[in-house]
Amino acid sequence: MAELTYREAVAEGIAQEMRRDEDVVFLGEDIGAAGGVFKATVGLLKEFGPVRVRDTPISEQAILGAAMGSAMTGLKPIAEIMFSDFLAVCWDIVANEIAKARYMTGGQMSMPLVIRTANGGGSRFGAQHSQSVENWAMMVPGLKVVAPSTPADVKGLLAAAIRDPDPVMFFEQKSLYPIKGEVPDGELVDELGTAKVLRDGDDVTICALAAMVPRAIQAAEILSSEHGIEATVVDLRSLVPLDTKTILRETAKTGRLVTVEENPRLCGWGAEVASIVADENFWDLDGPVIRITTPHIPLPAADELEDATMPSADRIVREVSEKID
Amino acid sequence: MAMNVIMPQLGETVSEGTVSVWHAEVGDKVSPKTPLFDVSSDKVEMEVPAPGEGTLLEVRVEAGTTVSVGEVIAIIGKEGEAVEVVAPPAAEKKETKAEITAPAPALSIATKASNRDSNGNPLSPAVRRLIAExxxxxxxxxxxxxxxxxxxKDVLAHLGSGAAAKPAPRTDSLTISGETEVIPFNNLRKMTAEHMVRSKATSPHVLQAVEADFASVGRARQAVSTQWKEREGFSLTWLPFVARAVCIAIRDFQRINAQIxxxxxxxxxxxxxGIAVDLDFDGLVAPxxxxxxxxxxxxLARAIRDVSxxxxxxxxxxxxxxxxxYTISNxxxxxxxxxxxxxxxxxVAILSTDGVTKKPVVIESEDGExxxxxxxxVLAQSFDHRAIDGAYSAAFLHRVREVIETTSWKSMLT
Amino acid sequence: MASKPKAAKGEGRAKASRKKTSAKAKSLANDDIGEETRLKLWRSLLEIRHVEQRAYDLFLQNLIKGTSHLALGHEAVAAGFATAMEKDDWTFCTYRGHHHTLARGASMEGVLGELMGRECGLLQGKGGSMHLTSVEHGAMGSYAIIGAHLPIAMGAAWTSQYKSTGQVSVCFFGDGTTNIGAFHEALNMAAVWKLPVVFVCENNLYMEYTPIGDVTAVENPAGDRAGSYGLPKIVIDGNDADEVYRTAQEAYAKARAGDGPSLIECLTYRHSGHSRADPGDYRPPGELEAWLKKDPVPRYRDRLADFGIDKKVIDGIDEKVMQQVEEATEISKASPTPSLELIEKDVWADGGVAWRN
Known part of the structure; x- marks a missing residue:
């Protein structure tokens, strides 16, 4: 067991798969010689050389087009879109092309590719470099959507995404890059579409994703020690496929659901989770579903403003303790 | 390696079951070939074998206890193995997650429990369900x-405190004293008794009967009897013909096929x-x-044979x-x-078919009588007079008889 | 149809011209294209012409729904590039892609059936006119969002470069595409990475309804941009199948030699409107008539005759193709509508559509 940072786990996951499969290639802006703007891909160019690790111009459509064209003809590319906000400039390739090719052609095409991107707030970058857009991808049929919260999950889920025969959008939460965690030694391959129950409690079930997971855990400890409320915390890890079995089981157990999302309020992933639970677990609900989200505004840049905007552990404690009875 | 014995799911819509009898005691050898315990739920009694070979190490739930689907009720392992080594909770979760089931039908709950208590406090869906159940x-x-x-949790605490009645354990033992013999009702008997009383209390029953000539049916049965038995492995009885005739008649009299x-x-x-089946005088079910x-x-003949x-x-x-x-009793x-x-x-109605016997019948034809x-x-139908009236029921019975008598049944089987 | 031979010039003409122009006959013998390839080109031109014409007729009978973008007039571009390809090369095209898909060898009933929404369609009715694809024939998709497929074709070329397979990716698009960002991103990256991809602009003078000259800063929308990516300006007569074929050969050879991409602008003209809904009223009077004189199909018929190929052979191919179109039409009409089960198939590699457990 080694202790790695979230960013080191990215490079480890990619390297593990590039070592095992020659068809895995990697492209993006500043990923090679510079080692990535978040230093999440340091060492890959050195180990695998410029034929497999390719720096690109600032051309997001060309990057994802190259990923798609190479995936449908036999490679397994990993493409980096530096900030998830930039997905908006190449969304055509993501939503109209990559996601639909297999279905539209009656299964003639395969699309084994991964789009990695730095997602979410907490780094004081302002509204165009801080969005949490995993819900955009979740809305498009044909895309798998993964967002890990720990270094071990980064490595294991990234490996699983690279091996998956379908296109996977891999959202790395950029404020988590420096966090450290234990990562098992040796080959690590996780399973897409599986949520993890990180804490067990009888009073309320909190579903969270990515950077909201450590905040939910912290909130659960405070709820326990200061309010006598025991929370179950579920890390969804993957939005598509969605592990509804775990969500339904854990919410039926406590009768209460809280979703903690970084998405702005409207159509965040929590809305879908709440809808599924209301629909299928209605007779097990012991009170209203609570959604904790970023307000429906562009994210502001200044420390105080950003901190007051994104869901924090304190806000989770406040909302849960006030609304749970 | 120790393994858990869990409460099985008896059906898609069931979330709990009652262990009625243990067939083994702690220390006994158990195997998937022999029954380990009986479980009952609503109307069903079922024998459940052990999930694997081994020794029964621990019984966690006494006979008569009702537990949720997926709950661990016993542990099997090697003789002398420490019970603490049961599968870890994480694996346990994975094992049971497929067993989470949809709740009971919405309608019955919504109509049985109000969404506020008498103090005006809201009753959540989960509370309303537990109260109704x-x-x-x-x-x-x-x-x-x-x-x-x-x-x-308040309802669960209330249920656990004994303030609410718990299901009684099943017992098959007889108490014999002097001139009487006391036979305690088993679950099925209790269910049957409760249902019969409720039905009589709910529906004003009216009985109507018609006599039907089964000659056409008789010819069909005779024609295929041997080959049917050889091919299907069971005898072709009168019942499937009556059932078929009922289905055809219901098309013209749909209110017979209804509920209030x-x-x-x-x-x-x-x-x-529904096909009423007697279980060796030990109770009645209608699968x-x-x-x-x-x-x-x-x-239809095969399906009736299958359920019975x-x-x-x-x-x-x-x-x-x-x-x-709609139910047919035979x-x-x-x-x-x-x-x-x-x-x-x-x-709202049920049909009883009784013996078919040879009788002299007056036949009217062009040549006279x-x-x-x-x-x-005889086809006898009890109907709920709240739902329909005698004329409607009579017209339905008339149609059933007409189908039985005039259908060329033989051509349907050959 | 304009492809009927002129009555005045009968069968005798071929014989006479063969005798009279011995220099030309000699050049035929030494010609770089040769009779066999020319007849392949001829067949391909006719297949496209007759299928597109049939598609138009089927619209009028209301047997083809939705929109459809015919390539009547563009036949020589498709026939020329496809005939010069190797079997395992890859074609990428736009929503105006019937001709390129047919030219790679996809069946006529596959194309017509797809347009009609029938089970025999290339995509069993799931894609429609704008998404014709036949991976087994190297027709790697028709892309209906302008510009998207240039980077995708470039990506496919990356595979052949990475695996050293020698395959070339050929990407067809219209003049309107040259003004979208993806065009420039793809050209630049393909040039920098020296990828084996050939970008072919079918300049038919109109981006949908607007004259391309009104909205473009340069005269040749593709040709004049080539220099920006270190590529030579290549503008050719897109209605001359021979010229297209020779240009394609050169570009493929360059790509296979590892010398990178080409950008070729083919001047051509669509005989019908932009799409089914468009009668093409915005075109100045006389323009269509002038271009019909350069119609690639009769032009090539004359070319074949000039090279002394027997009229019977020329007409025989025409008749054979027409017969195939009739058969394909009947097969398509008789084909059932697609099974509703297809709706819940093939979102994922496992064949299913599940997004949850």
Missing amino acids: NGLDPDTISGSGAGGRIKK EGESLVVQRRINL VVKDADRMSLSE SRARANKLTPDDFTGGT SGVFGTMITAPIINQPQ SIAIRPVG
């Missing part, structure tokens, strides 16, 4: 939530026939043949009892002439 009065439960709101809800008659589009009207005569033989082998699941829209094997059946709630020997049986 256990027949509780919310005013007897103390709430620990805001403003005294009753929470799910409040002040409305809810007519069912699907025809799901359902779904969409019976879509089946051919042969398919599974009923006798104790292999029915709760799903076999759901959705019935006491014919004992040669009875007429039976007044009790309606299978919430349906003559007497012939014909197989004749």
Whole structure:
């Protein structure tokens, strides 16, 4: 067991798969010689050389087009879109092309590719470099959507995404890059579409994703020690496929659901989770579903403003303790 | 390696079961080939074998206890193995996650429990479900939530405290003293008793009967009897013909195939026939043949055979009892002439077929009247007078008889 | 149809011209294209012409729904590039892609059936006119969002470069595409990475309804941009199948040699409107008539005759193709509509559509 940072786990996951499969290639802006703007891909160019690790111009459509064209003809590319906000400039390739090719052609095409991107707030970058857009991808049929919260999950889920025969959008939460965690030694391959129950409690079930997971855990400890409320915390890890079995089981157990999302309020992933639970677990609900989200505004840049905007552990404690009875 | 024995899921819509009997004691060898325990739920009793070979190390749930589906009720392992090494909770979770089931049908709950208690506090869906399922009065439960709101855990605590009645353990033992013998009701007997009383209390029953000439049916049975038995492995009885005739007649008299809800008659589009089956004098069940009207005569015969033989082998699941829209009871094997059946709630009518016997019958034809020997049986229907009137029921029975008498049944089988 | 031979010039003409122009006959013998390839080109031109004409007729009978973008007039571009390809090369095209898909060898009933929404369609009715694809024939998709497929074709070329397979990716698009960002991103990256991809602009003078000259800063929308990516300006007569064929050969050879991409602008003209809904009223009077004189199909018929190929052979191919179109039409009409089960198939590699457990 080694202790790695979230960013080191990215490079480890990619390297593990590039070592095992020659068809895995990697492209993006500043990923090679510079080692990535978040230093999440340091060492890959050195180990695998410029034929497999390719720096690109600032051309997001060309990057994802190259990923798609190479995936449908036999490679397994990993493409980096530096900030998830930039997905908006190449969304055509993501939503109209990559996601639909297999279905539209009656299964003639395969699309084994991964789009990695730095997602979410907490780094004081302002509204165009801080969005949490995993819900955009979740809305498009044909895309798998993964967002890990720990270094071990980064490595294991990234490996699983690279091996998956379908296109996977891999959202790395950029404020988590420096966090450290234990990562098992040796080959690590996780399973897409599986949520993890990180804490067990009888009073309320909190579903969270990515950077909201450590905040939910912290909130659960405070709820326990200061309010006598025991929370179950579920890390969804993957939005598509969605592990509804775990969500339904854990919410039926406590009768209460809280979703903690970084998405702005409207159509965040929590809305879908709440809808599924209301629909299928209605007779097990012991009170209203609570959604904790970023307000429906562009994210502001200044420390105080950003901190007051994104869901924090304190806000989770406040909302849960006030609304749970 | 120790393994858990869990409460199995007896059907898609079932969330708990009662362990009625343990067939092994701690220390006994158990195997998947022999029954480990009996489980009962609503109308079903089922033998459950051990999930693997080994020794019964621990029994966690006494006979008579009702537990949720997926709950660990016993542990099997190697002899002398420490019980603490049961599979870790994480694996346990994975194992049971597929067992989470949809809740009971919304309608029955919504109509049985109000969404506020008498203090005006909201009753959550989970609380309303528990109250409905256990027949509780919310005013007897103390709430620990805001403003005294009753929470799910309050209901569970109430149930656990013994304030609410618990299901009684099943016992087969007889108490013999002097001139009387006391035979305690088993679950099935209790269920049957409760249902019969409720049905009689709910529906004003009216009995009507017609005599039908089974000659055409008799010819068909005779023609295929041997080859049918050889091919299908069971005899072709009168019952499938009656069932088929009922399905055809219901098309013209759809209100027979219905149930009462409040002040409305809810007519069912699907025809799901309940078939009353006696379990060796030890109780009565009515498993359902779904969409019976879509089946051919042969398919219907097979489906009836399937549910009745599974009923006798104790292999029915709760799903076999759901959705019935009309029931047929058959006491014919004992040669009875007429039976007044009790309606299978919430349906509105039930048909009894009795013995088919040869009788002299007056035949009217162009050449005048003559007497012939014909197989004749009585079709007796009890109906709910709230739902329909005598004329409608009579017209339906007339149609059933007409179908039985005039259909060329033989051509359907050959 | 304009492809009927002129009555005045009968069968005798071929014989006479063969005798009279011995220099030309000699050049035929030494010609770089040769009779066999020319007849392949001829067949391809006719297949496209007759299928597109049939598609138009089927619209009028209301047997083809939705929109459809015919390539009547563009036949020589498709026939020329496809005939010069190797079997395992890859074609990428736009929503105006019937001709390129047919030219790679996809069946006529596959194309017509797809347009009609029938089970025999290339995509069993799931894609429609704008998404014709036949991976087994190297027709790697028709892309209906302008510009998207240039980077995708470039990506496919990356595979052949990475695996050293020698395959060339050929990407067809219209003049309107040259003004979208993806065009420039793809050209630049393909040039920098020296990828084996050939970008072919079918300049038919109109981006949908607007004259391309009104909205473009340069005269040749593709040709004049080539220099920006270190590529030579290549503008050719897109209605001359021979010229297209020779240009394609050169570009493929360059790509296979590892010398990178080409950008070729083919001047051509669509005989019908932009799409089914468009009668093409915005075109100045006389323009269509002038271009019909350069119609690639009769032009090539004359070319074949000039090279002394027997009229019977020329007409025989025409008749054979027409017969195939009739058969394909009947097969398509008789084909059932697609099974509703297809709706819940093939979102994922496992064949299913599940997004939850």
